[in-house]
Amino acid sequence: MNEKRMLGEDHYEQVIAEESICTNENLVYEKPETLTDTPMHYCPGCGHGVAHRLIAEAIAELDIQDKTVGVAPVGCSVFAYNYFNIDMTEAAHGRASAVATGIKRVLPDKYVFSYQGDGDLAAIGTGETIHTCNRGENILIVFINNGIYGMTGGQMAPTTLVGMKSTTTPFGREVAVMGNPLRITELIAQLPGVYYCTRVAVNTPANVRRAKKAIVNGFKYQELKKGLSFVEVVSNCPSNWKMTPLESNKWMEENMFPFYPLGDLKVPGKEK
Amino acid sequence: MKELKLMKGNEALAEAAIRAGCDGYFGYPITPQSEVLEYLAEHAAKRTGMVVLQAESEVAAINMIYGASGAGKRVMTSSSSPGISLMQEGISYIACAELPCLLVNVVRGGPGLGTIQPSQGDYFQAVKGGGHGDYKLIVLAPSTVQEMVDHVKLGFELAFKWRNPTMILADGALGQMMEKVELFPQQPRITDVPEWATVGKPKNRERNIITSLHMQAEAMEEINNNLQKKYKAIAEEEIRFEMIGCDDADVVLVAFGLVARICTKVVDLAREKGIKVGVFRPITVSPYPYEALNTLANNVKGILTVEMNAGQMVEDVRLAVEGKVPVEFLGRMGGVIPSPEEILHKLEEKFVGVLA
Amino acid sequence: MAKVKGDIIIDIEKCKGCELCAAACPQESLELSRKLNSKGYHYIVKIEDNCTGCINCALVCPEGIIKVYRKTEKRMDPVATLTNVTGDLTVTVNS
Numbered sequence: 001m002n003e004k005r006m007l008g009e010d011h012y013e014q015v016i017a018e019e020s021i022c023t024n025e026n027l028v029y030e031k032p033e034t035l036t037d038t039p040m041h042y043c044p045g046c047g048h049g050v051a052h053r054l055i056a057e058a059i060a061e062l063d064i065q066d067k068t069v070g071v072a073p074v075g076c077s078v079f080a081y082n083y084f085n086i087d088m089t090e091a092a093h094g095r096a097s098a099v100a101t102g103i104k105r106v107l108p109d110k111y112v113f114s115y116q117g118d119g120d121l122a123a124i125g126t127g128e129t130i131h132t133c134n135r136g137e138n139i140l141i142v143f144i145n146n147g148i149y150g151m152t153g154g155q156m157a158p159t160t161l162v163g164m165k166s167t168t169t170p171f172g173r174e175v176a177v178m179g180n181p182l183r184i185t186e187l188i189a190q191l192p193g194v195y196y197c198t199r200v201a202v203n204t205p206a207n208v209r210r211a212k213k214a215i216v217n218g219f220k221y222q223e224l225k226k227g228l229s230f231v232e233v234v235s236n237c238p239s240n241w242k243m244t245p246l247e248s249n250k251w252m253e254e255n256m257f258p259f260y261p262l263g264d265l266k267v268p269g270k271e272k
Numbered sequence: 273m274k275e276l277k278l279m280k281g282n283e284a285l286a287e288a289a290i291r292a293g294c295d296g297y298f299g300y301p302i303t304p305q306s307e308v309l310e311y312l313a314e315h316a317a318k319r320t321g322m323v324v325l326q327a328e329s330e331v332a333a334i335n336m337i338y339g340a341s342g343a344g345k346r347v348m349t350s351s352s353s354p355g356i357s358l359m360q361e362g363i364s365y366i367a368c369a370e371l372p373c374l375l376v377n378v379v380r381g382g383p384g385l386g387t388i389q390p391s392q393g394d395y396f397q398a399v400k401g402g403g404h405g406d407y408k409l410i411v412l413a414p415s416t417v418q419e420m421v422d423h424v425k426l427g428f429e430l431a432f433k434w435r436n437p438t439m440i441l442a443d444g445a446l447g448q449m450m451e452k453v454e455l456f457p458q459q460p461r462i463t464d465v466p467e468w469a470t471v472g473k474p475k476n477r478e479r480n481i482i483t484s485l486h487m488q489a490e491a492m493e494e495i496n497n498n499l500q501k502k503y504k505a506i507a508e509e510e511i512r513f514e515m516i517g518c519d520d521a522d523v524v525l526v527a528f529g530l531v532a533r534i535c536t537k538v539v540d541l542a543r544e545k546g547i548k549v550g551v552f553r554p555i556t557v558s559p560y561p562y563e564a565l566n567t568l569a570n571n572v573k574g575i576l577t578v579e580m581n582a583g584q585m586v587e588d589v590r591l592a593v594e595g596k597v598p599v600e601f602l603g604r605m606g607g608v609i610p611s612p613e614e615i616l617h618k619l620e621e622k623f624v625g626v627l628a
Numbered sequence: 629m630a631k632v633k634g635d636i637i638i639d640i641e642k643c644k645g646c647e648l649c650a651a652a653c654p655q656e657s658l659e660l661s662r663k664l665n666s667k668g669y670h671y672i673v674k675i676e677d678n679c680t681g682c683i684n685c686a687l688v689c690p691e692g693i694i695k696v697y698r699k700t701e702k703r704m705d706p707v708a709t710l711t712n713v714t715g716d717l718t719v720t721v722n723s
Binding site: 066 | 341
Binding site for chain 3: 020021022023026027028029030031035039040042043044045046047048049050052053202203204205208209238244245246249
């Protein structure tokens with residue numbers, strides 16, 4: 001019966017059983033209007049989609065759509081501006097935090113965030129990242145770490161784990177050749193300019209809720225003008241890890257989380 | 273009442289930026305133009321509230337410009353040759369996204385780390401694009417400290433009129449030398465928000481997106497076509513040049529920036545000797561005054577192009593002249609400034625028959 | 629005692645069949661369809677009518693295409709039993 005319901009002619013469940021409770025008054029969850037209806041280009045099961053939605057939810061809940069400017073990176077999320085229903089700028093590879101700095105400095109009362117992957121933020125853009133954090137720019141940086149270059153097809157990232165295979169480390173990342181994976185969030189947490197620094201994931205409902213809270217904090221803290229908020233989202237890359245989405249989440253829990261442990265690295269008022 | 277001051281080129285340029293109502297400066301120190309950042313750091317914020325930020329690199333600085341100009345603000349950066357090279361990627365993005373901003377290159381001798389002395393070795397980089405892809409800057413070439421001031425105001429006007437990055441192509445001598453300048457009165461900072469700026473999306477308009485990424489080849493070609501259309505329109509409206517003593521000249525010296533002033537001295541020296549020489553000075557080197565130079569070539573017997581490089585603008589001079597008269601070249605490189613005497617000597621040597 | 633009933637609407641055309649929602653569903657009521665949508669993905673369908681509207685599926689859905697509905701139906705428990713009543717009687721219950 002349900003299968004039939006799902007196959008409405010307009011590809012959307014229209015045939016609703018008579019006893020349906022699917023009415024506006026019973027609606028308890030839907031994507032926010034700060035996310036466009038454009039279908040996302042991300043691979044099935046990719047964490048980007050959830051991370052996007054959480055940012056959009058935070059903007060909607062804080063009612064700051066008209067005061068928010070986002071900066072998209074180069075990487076899989078290069079098209080992030082297609083999905084956020086807000087003003088956005090698409091930055092050059094690695095430079096998102098510099099672009100965000102420029103925006104925030106001339107619009108100090110707006111909410112500004114950059115959305116960057118590990119290659120963008122922790123390889124080519126390391127200089128911009130560290131100095132933006134060190135200056136304590138009142139912005140939010142959302143850092144998606146899936147340990148690989150997604151868009152270019154699965155090359156080694158600065159965050160690729162030791163032994164992890166990528167197209168440029170076909171036999172696994174070797175420390176003697178490529179060094180160790182970079183825990184840039186730990187590095188950044190040391191900087192006095194950083195007001196809030198945390199590491200979250202979006203693989204389970206509980207983690208999604210925590211991630212949401214972190215992102216909301218990252219926007220709210222901008223009002224205090226006390227420094228930068230940095231939210232790392234440990235994420236997956238089913239396609240380039242060559243796994244199903246469910247396998248990739250399991251692999252992430254077993255391999256990524258031990259090296260990139262979830263939790264707060266710096267919480268206002270609580271120096272670790 | 274005129275406000276006259278004796279000022280160093282770099283400082284005059286910085287003072288002009290404050291007076292032009294500039295909203296933000298993002299830059300990185302490099303000789304011979306660090307005084308721009310230093311002067312602004314001292315004077316700008318307290319006078320107009322202008323943002324002045326020393327970035328961690330030229331790469332960061334140009335991307336701050338990209339963000340801030342995307343927010344609709346009047347922003348600028350300055351640097352010298354190696355620093356401008358580092359900015360090229362960002363400039364290409366800014367040009368494609370059609371954002372207005374002012375760039376200043378106080379050129380030093382190259383290639384590589386080169387010297388800190390004046391040069392015009394970045395002419396190609398400035399007028400032919402510089403970064404990747406088909407784009408053009410509007411490029412102004414000041415020849416006096418006064419023009420270092422005037423071109424700031426003009427540069428912002430042109431940048432906003434055409435939504436195009438505008439560059440002031442100076443050199444180390446112009447940046448460092450002191451001259452009397454007349455300063456224009458303080459202009460207010462702009463408060464209105466351009467419709468395309470990313471400042472936060474209100475309910476009553478679509479979101480603004482600043483990007484240079486267009487995945488469909490046809491769409492990207494359309495973007496390119498529009499850019500080229502704009503560059504053509506700029507070339508029709510914005511060409512500026514100066515002619516000194518060209519009315520009766522047998523031979524014309526073509527030079528831009530500082531070298532054009534040296535050539536003006538050559539005119540005097542030559543005319544004392546009875547040689548009728550004039551100077552043609554492009555003020556906009558992009559768009560280039562091809563037509564004016566082409567017309568001028570009808571009335572002269574030869575052209576000597578003088579530059580502080582290995583021969584860059586001379587290619588545009590030859591394009592303009594279309595072989596009507598011989599175009600000779602004198603260039604000094606690496607930070608060496610040609611003297612009036614050596615220019616005159618070259619003139620006499622190359623055009624011995626003409627001048628007889 | 630209140631009974632909670634939930635339901636979801638999935639925009640199956642945008643579903644990529646990643647199954648993260650199915651893994652997150654405590655009621656195990658979601659499964660991949662054998663059918664494909666026009667993008668060529670097997671999409672998620674609800675196979676059990678035991679949804680509680682907990683929103684877990686929607687939270688983990690990368691595409692943001694699950695709408696969740698929840699209704700709490702109040703079942704009236706008897707407050708008093710009246711037997712052998714004759715004549716007029718007024719009973720009021722504060723809700």
